Amino acid sequence: MSTMTSNGYLENLVQSWQRPPAASSNWLDQLRANAMESVGTLRMPTTGDEEWRFTDISPLNRLPYPAAYPTAELSLSAGEPYYLAETAHRLVFVDGQFAPELSSIGDTTGIVVGSLSSLMATHGEKIAHKLGNLAEYRNDIFTALNTAFLRDSACIIVPQHVSETAPIHLLFIANQKAVTSYPRCLVIAESGSKVRILEDYIGTEKDAYVTNTVVEMSLGSNAHVEHIRVQRDNQQAFHIGNCTVSLAPASQYHSISITLGAFISRYNLNILLNGEGAECTADGLALISDQQLADTHTFIDHVKPHGKSRQLHKCIVDGMAHGVFNGKIMVRPHAQQTDSSQLSRNLLLTNKARVDTKPQLEIFANDVKCAHGATVGQLDKEEIFYLQSRGLSDLAARNLLTYAFGGEVIDRISIPSLKKQLEGIVLARTQIS
Amino acid sequence: MSAVLQNLVNQPYKHGFVTEIESDVAPKGLNEDIIRLISSKKNEPEWLLTFRLQAYEKWLSMKEPQWQNVKFPKIDYQSISYYSAPKPKKKLASMDEVDPELLRTFEKLGVPMHERAALAGVAVDVIFDSVSVATTYKEKLAEVGIIFCSISEAVRNHPELVKKYLGTVVPVGDNFYAALNSAVFTDGSFCYIPKGVKCPMDLSTYFRINTEGSGQFERTLIIAEEGASVSYLEGCTAPQFDTNQLHAAVVELIALDNAEIKYSTVQNWYAGDENGIGGIYNFVTKRGLAKGVNSRISWTQVETGSAITWKYPSCILRGENSVGEFYSVAVTNNLQQADTGTKMIHIGRNTRSTIISKSISAGRSNSSYRGLVRVTPTAENARNYSQCDSMLIGDQCGANTFPYIQVHNNSAKVEHEASTSKIGEDQLFYFMQRGIGTEEAVSMIINGFCKEVFQQLPMEFAVEATKLLSFKLEGSVG
Numbered sequence: 080m081s082t083m084t085s086n087g088y089l090e091n092l093v094q095s096w097q098r099p100p101a102a103s104s105n106w107l108d109q110l111r112a113n114a115m116e117s118v119g120t121l122r123m124p125t126t127g128d129e130e131w132r133f134t135d136i137s138p139l140n141r142l143p144y145p146a147a148y149p150t151a152e153l154s155l156s157a158g159e160p161y162y163l164a165e166t167a168h169r170l171v172f173v174d175g176q177f178a179p180e181l182s183s184i185g186d187t188t189g190i191v192v193g194s195l196s197s198l199m200a201t202h203g204e205k206i207a208h209k210l211g212n213l214a215e216y217r218n219d220i221f222t223a224l225n226t227a228f229l230r231d232s233a234c235i236i237v238p239q240h241v242s243e244t245a246p247i248h249l250l251f252i253a254n255q256k257a258v259t260s261y262p263r264c265l266v267i268a269e270s271g272s273k274v275r276i277l278e279d280y281i282g283t284e285k286d287a288y289v290t291n292t293v294v295e296m297s298l299g300s301n302a303h304v305e306h307i308r309v310q311r312d313n314q315q316a317f318h319i320g321n322c323t324v325s326l327a328p329a330s331q332y333h334s335i336s337i338t339l340g341a342f343i344s345r346y347n348l349n350i351l352l353n354g355e356g357a358e359c360t361a362d363g364l365a366l367i368s369d370q371q372l373a374d375t376h377t378f379i380d381h382v383k384p385h386g387k388s389r390q391l392h393k394c395i396v397d398g399m400a401h402g403v404f405n406g407k408i409m410v411r412p413h414a415q416q417t418d419s420s421q422l423s424r425n426l427l428l429t430n431k432a433r434v435d436t437k438p439q440l441e442i443f444a445n446d447v448k449c450a451h452g453a454t455v456g457q458l459d460k461e462e463i464f465y466l467q468s469r470g471l472s473d474l475a476a477r478n479l480l481t482y483a484f485g486g487e488v489i490d491r492i493s494i495p496s497l498k499k500q501l502e503g504i505v506l507a508r509t510q511i512s
Numbered sequence: 513m514s515a516v517l518q519n520l521v522n523q524p525y526k527h528g529f530v531t532e533i534e535s536d537v538a539p540k541g542l543n544e545d546i547i548r549l550i551s552s553k554k555n556e557p558e559w560l561l562t563f564r565l566q567a568y569e570k571w572l573s574m575k576e577p578q579w580q581n582v583k584f585p586k587i588d589y590q591s592i593s594y595y596s597a598p599k600p601k602k603k604l605a606s607m608d609e610v611d612p613e614l615l616r617t618f619e620k621l622g623v624p625m626h627e628r629a630a631l632a633g634v635a636v637d638v639i640f641d642s643v644s645v646a647t648t649y650k651e652k653l654a655e656v657g658i659i660f661c662s663i664s665e666a667v668r669n670h671p672e673l674v675k676k677y678l679g680t681v682v683p684v685g686d687n688f689y690a691a692l693n694s695a696v697f698t699d700g701s702f703c704y705i706p707k708g709v710k711c712p713m714d715l716s717t718y719f720r721i722n723t724e725g726s727g728q729f730e731r732t733l734i735i736a737e738e739g740a741s742v743s744y745l746e747g748c749t750a751p752q753f754d755t756n757q758l759h760a761a762v763v764e765l766i767a768l769d770n771a772e773i774k775y776s777t778v779q780n781w782y783a784g785d786e787n788g789i790g791g792i793y794n795f796v797t798k799r800g801l802a803k804g805v806n807s808r809i810s811w812t813q814v815e816t817g818s819a820i821t822w823k824y825p826s827c828i829l830r831g832e833n834s835v836g837e838f839y840s841v842a843v844t845n846n847l848q849q850a851d852t853g854t855k856m857i858h859i860g861r862n863t864r865s866t867i868i869s870k871s872i873s874a875g876r877s878n879s880s881y882r883g884l885v886r887v888t889p890t891a892e893n894a895r896n897y898s899q900c901d902s903m904l905i906g907d908q909c910g911a912n913t914f915p916y917i918q919v920h921n922n923s924a925k926v927e928h929e930a931s932t933s934k935i936g937e938d939q940l941f942y943f944m945q946r947g948i949g950t951e952e953a954v955s956m957i958i959n960g961f962c963k964e965v966f967q968q969l970p971m972e973f974a975v976e977a978t979k980l981l982s983f984k985l986e987g988s989v990g
Contacts, residue, residue: 427919
């Protein structure tokens with residue numbers, strides 16, 4: 080059929096996939112096999128698909144990047160500039176593989192932190208129950224690929240009523256060019272627990288590679304999870320991220336995602352408020368320039384009554400970059416007393432920059448409060464004039480306002496050293512001279 | 513309180529009756545011969561037949577759109593009769609000669625034409641099914657050089673104007689339904705305002721769908737020359753039928769330098785009964801081209817009828833400093849579905865657009881706002897403000913918002929806001945405290961909710977719309 084046009088990227092991956100032994104009853108092998116079956120029924124999205132209308136990933140189709148095997152040497156100091164002082168545990172993954180020599184796992188009394196392989200024996204059952212269950216691989220090709228090539232995963236299990244105050248740093252390093260890596264992460268926050276997760280993507284390479292990541296988070300009742308995601312891949316990379324979060328009654332999920340890197344990046348964040356009275360915030364900042372494309376698709380699904388969601392997404396688009404935001408908020412029938420608000424704000428710095436935004440509401444319950452807003456524009460002349468009247472140059476005024484625009488999201492990050500790092504990056508990027 | 517609401521929602525359709533007039537109906541189905549038949553019946557020139565055939569060819573290669581948020585059984589385009597005209601008697605010189613049966617129909621609808629024309633100063637180009645029967649006030653308009661007639665008359669008398677503009681805003685292959693319309697349109701209105709003329713009165717067309725099983729394919733073309741201005745009203749009612757009727761109209765507006773066109777619609781077609789049986793499918797393509805500098809196109813619509821409404825009155829803002837406006841109230845009840853909104857395409861410099869959309873859903877209905885604001889790289893200093901508010905009445909209805917914002921120019925300023933709410937208990941309580949009953953309170957709240965749009969309507973329509981809304985939703989709020 081003509082729809083099965085040759086796709087170098089996909090074909091190459093499918094060919095390199097190794098079928099697990101047929102007799103294997105291992106659930107993980109089974110999951111991988113099922114996911115591979117789904118890959119066979121799916122195709123790469125094109126701009127003809129509504130969900131990918133503004134993000135053309137066709138450049139990817141020409142890159143026959145196989146799945147990454149950890150071969151390249153990585154010096155022990157490569158990740159050091161990114162290590163944070165406040166973290167209790169640090170899990171480092173190189174090209175999707177756990178790197179114990181770079182990781183540092185602190186005091187694990189009361190909490191389970193580690194790679195999938197190291198926890199398989201002790202917590203296999205719990206993990207099997209959740210892994211691959213939240214992230215729907217049957218209708219998303221990238222999730223299906225990630226699951227089919229699942230080799231290792233960061234696993235964090237916070238037992239009931241345990242509160243881990245120091246953040247857990249998950250550092251994913253891309254260390255090879257021309258490969259696809261499949262970072263994976265599973266977080267199980269049991270009822271009444273509290274945890275902070277930092278999901279961090281960096282690249283040591285200068286050339287193109289593909290990162291296809293899947294994160295699953297399951298929150299028990301009254302659980303409290305803070306999730307900070309920083310994507311700073313190199314400017315040639317392709318980054319596809321999927322994150323699915325399920326919330327039990329009265330649980331709280333707070334997410335901040337910062338997108339700085341990648342040539343083409345796409346982040347799908349699905350938050351399912353499956354329990355009554357669940358709350359979430361989903362903030363985001365994309366700061367892009369040159370020819371970058373950053374696409375954020377969020378889906379907040381209010382399934383049960385008394386849910387609350389807040390979202391602020393900002394894009395600062397410089398050069399010839401292209402920012403895309405699609406924020407869908409669904410209020411299911413009977414999800415009464417839902418309170419939801421969403422704001423998409425976009426700043427265009429040049430006349431070649433481009434933004435496509437679509438805040439979207441789908442509401443099927445009547446007793447709800449839902450609002451959304453979107454703005455696209457450049458810096459306000461009045462504001463620049465005000466700063467000039469205070470003695471700032473035109474350029475300084477512009478830089479300051481641009482920095483402040485992004486600062487609103489950075490400010491919400493609760494890890495001081497990370498906040499400082501990011502402030503530095505945003506400051507450097509917004510100081511156009 | 514919900515009982516009151518229920519009653520309000522369940523008002524039967526007032527205008528359901530069929531006028532018995534002998535109709536000249538073409539055989540069902542669509543093929544080249546039918547198109548040739550329509551063309552020859554209407555004594556059309558060769559170029560128009562070519563236009564139709566081109567559109568038909570395009571249509572054959574197109575697929576029905578699937579993206580809209582509405583559900584309906586597949587339409588069999590071969591079981592529709594594409595031409596139906598009241599049997600021609602003889603040309604009428606005055607209103608007295610109009611078929612009394614026809615006049616009675618309008619009377620039932622509360623449109624006493626002659627009276628209305630005289631009292632309100634409205635010229636009504638009456639469209640009964642597909643052929644224009646009588647046109648009033650034509651002479652008065654002719655004095656200032658305005659051409660206001662049916663499009664078939666315009667083809668006969670002003671072919672150069674029709675040929676120049678027809679299909680320039682909505683090309684024959686624009687979309688599936690527009691292509692269908694271009695192939696088989698039978699009649700519609702034509703309006704031409706010459707240079708510098710301000711139309712002395714509001715122009716109005718009353719549509720009426722009659723003859724069971726005949727789809728209606730209207731074609732409206734309005735041209736405002738340099739410095740001209742016109743306000744055009746369109747109102748619709750249709751009798752009650754069980755088979756779904758397809759309505760695929762095309763409206764094209766062209767505003768040249770400094771011209772202004774205001775197009776207002778009150779749509780109250782048969783929406784089907786409370787089980788969603790019957791009702792009109794309203795698949796309309798409306799588009800205005802603000803071609804000249806400082807031109808202005810304004811759409812105002814009150815959509816209360818139709819089983820399915822699928823329309824996006826749009827503005828292409830090509831002229832420098834041109835302005836586009838869209839004011840809409842959409843009310844859905846029972847099993848009605850509406851997917852409506854607008855497109856504002858900013859091309860010229862300093863173009864501005866405003867979108868105010870209010871939707872009210874009750875019963876098991878579903879209403880969506882789908883809008884597009886696009887700022888192209890050439891549109892320096894474009895400005896848009898959009899506001900879409902939805903109100904839900906009852907817990908079985910749905911309201912969706914799909915605003916697309918595409919900005920390719922950094923000097924643009926685009927703002928979009930949307931909210932969803934219901935009529936608050938506190939609001940009703942406040943009214944009751946002041947001695948105002950639930951029903952009246954609801955009516956007042958809804959009218960307040962829609963006020964920004966109603967303000968845009970011409971006086972007569974504003975009154976009608978207010979009434980229409982309260983009667984549409986009578987008893988549905990609790």
